[in-house]
Amino acid sequence: MQDIVDTKFEALVQLIREVKPSLAATPITRDQSLIDSLGLDSLDVVQLARRVRREIEPELSVDAWIQQNKTHHWSIESLLDAIMHAQPV
Amino acid sequence: MTRDRRIAIVTGGSRGIGAAICQRLAADGLLVNIVYRERGDEAERVQHRIVAAGGEAVLRRADVAVEKDVNRLVDDVIRDHKRINVLINNAGIIQDQLVVLTESAAWERVLRVNLTAPFMMCRAVVPYMLDEGGDGVIINISSTSARVPRAGQAAYAASKGGLESFTRTLAAEVGRKGIRVNTVAPGRIDTEMTASFRAPGRETPEQAGWGTPEDIAGAVSYLVSADAKYVQGELLTVAGGRPMERERAARR
Numbered sequence: 500m501q502d503i504v505d506t507k508f509e510a511l512v513q514l515i516r517e518v519k520p521s522l523a524a525t526p527i528t529r530d531q532s533l534i535d536s537l538g539l540d541s542l543d544v545v546q547l548a549r550r551v552r553r554e555i556e557p558e559l560s561v562d563a564w565i566q567q568n569k570t571h572h573w574s575i576e577s578l579l580d581a582i583m584h585a586q587p588v
Numbered sequence: 589m590t591r592d593r594r595i596a597i598v599t600g601g602s603r604g605i606g607a608a609i610c611q612r613l614a615a616d617g618l619l620v621n622i623v624y625r626e627r628g629d630e631a632e633r634v635q636h637r638i639v640a641a642g643g644e645a646v647l648r649r650a651d652v653a654v655e656k657d658v659n660r661l662v663d664d665v666i667r668d669h670k671r672i673n674v675l676i677n678n679a680g681i682i683q684d685q686l687v688v689l690t691e692s693a694a695w696e697r698v699l700r701v702n703l704t705a706p707f708m709m710c711r712a713v714v715p716y717m718l719d720e721g722g723d724g725v726i727i728n729i730s731s732t733s734a735r736v737p738r739a740g741q742a743a744y745a746a747s748k749g750g751l752e753s754f755t756r757t758l759a760a761e762v763g764r765k766g767i768r769v770n771t772v773a774p775g776r777i778d779t780e781m782t783a784s785f786r787a788p789g790r791e792t793p794e795q796a797g798w799g800t801p802e803d804i805a806g807a808v809s810y811l812v813s814a815d816a817k818y819v820q821g822e823l824l825t826v827a828g829g830r831p832m833e834r835e836r837a838a839r840r
Binding site for chain 1: 715718719761762765
C-alpha cells in the first residue's frame with residue numbers, strides 16, 4: 500500500500516512541476532501547502548486538479564476537495580489523500 | 589489530417605463576419621466548428637465552401653446565450669476533437685433604440701448575447717486550453733461603437749465596452765498560462781446585419797468606405813497566428829480610419 504502512495508505522490512509532484520515550472524529544482528514534501536508554501540494560485544490549482552484527474556485518478560472529486568480548503572489549507576497531503584480515497588460517483 | 593489541425597470554434601459563423609472568419613481560418617489550416625443558432629442552410633453553405641476549398645468544418649447548432657447549450661457545444665467539440673485551440677466569440681445582436689424607449693428585456697437580451705454569452709463560452713473553453721498546456725487563442729469581436737457610439741446604441745455599446753474590459757481581464761488571468769485573449773473591433777462592415785444602416789438615401793458602402801467581412805477575417809487570422817504570439821489583451825480596431833475622422837462626427 501505504501502508503495503502505491505509513494506508512486507502517486509511522485510506522479511503528483513511531477514504534475515505540480517509541470518503546472519509551475521519554476522518549482523523544478525524545489526524540494527516538494529507532503530506537508531507543504533500548494534498555495535502558501537509553493538506559490539500556486541487558484542488557476543494553477545484548477546489546472547493541477549484537471550491534470551490529476553486525467554493522468555492519476557479520474558474519479559478524484561475536484562469540487563469536494565476545493566470546497567474543503569478551509570480545513571486542509573491546500574496541503575499536498577490532503578490532495579494525495581483525496582486521490583487515494585477517490586471513488587466512482 | 590484532422591489529427592494535426594488546430595481546432596477552432598466560431599460563434600455566429602453562418603453569415604457575415606462570422607462566415608468570413610470560418611472560411612479564413614479553414615484556409616489557414618484549422619478545423620472550424622461553425623456555430624449557428626437558426627440559419628442552418630446558410631451555415632451549411634459556409635461549410636460547403638470550406639470543404640470545396642480543401643478545408644474541414646463541422647456544423648454545431650447552439651444558442652450561445654443559453655448556458656446548457658454552451659456546455660453541450662463544448663462537450664460535443666471535445667468528444668469529437670479532444671481539444672480546443674481557438675475560440676472566436678463573434679455572435680452578436682443589434683437592437684438600437686434610444687435609452688428612454690429601451691425596455692429592460694431588450695437591454696438584457698443585448699447584454700446576454702453580446703457579453704454574457706462570450707463569458708460563458710470562455711469559462712467553458714479555458715479549462716481545455718489549460719489542458720493543452722496553454723495552446724489557446726481567444727478573440728472577442730467588439731465594435732468601434734464601444735468607444736464612439738451613435739444615439740440609440742446604448743445597449744450595444746455597453747455590451748461591447750463590457751466585452752473589451754472582459755477581454756483584458758481574462759488576458760490578465762490566463763495570459764501567463766500561454767492563452768492569448770484579444771479583441772477585434774470592426775468599424776462599418778458591409779453585412780446583412782448592417783443593411784438597415786444603408787437604407788435608401790443613406791451612404792452606399794462604396795461612398796462611405798465600408799469594410800468587408802474579409803477585412804475582419806484577415807485581422808482575426810493574424811491574431812490567431814504565431815505572428816501574434818506576443819500580442820496579449822489588446823484591442824485591434826479595423827475600421828478604415830473612420831474613428832479618426834472628425835468631419836462626420838462634427839456634422840449636425
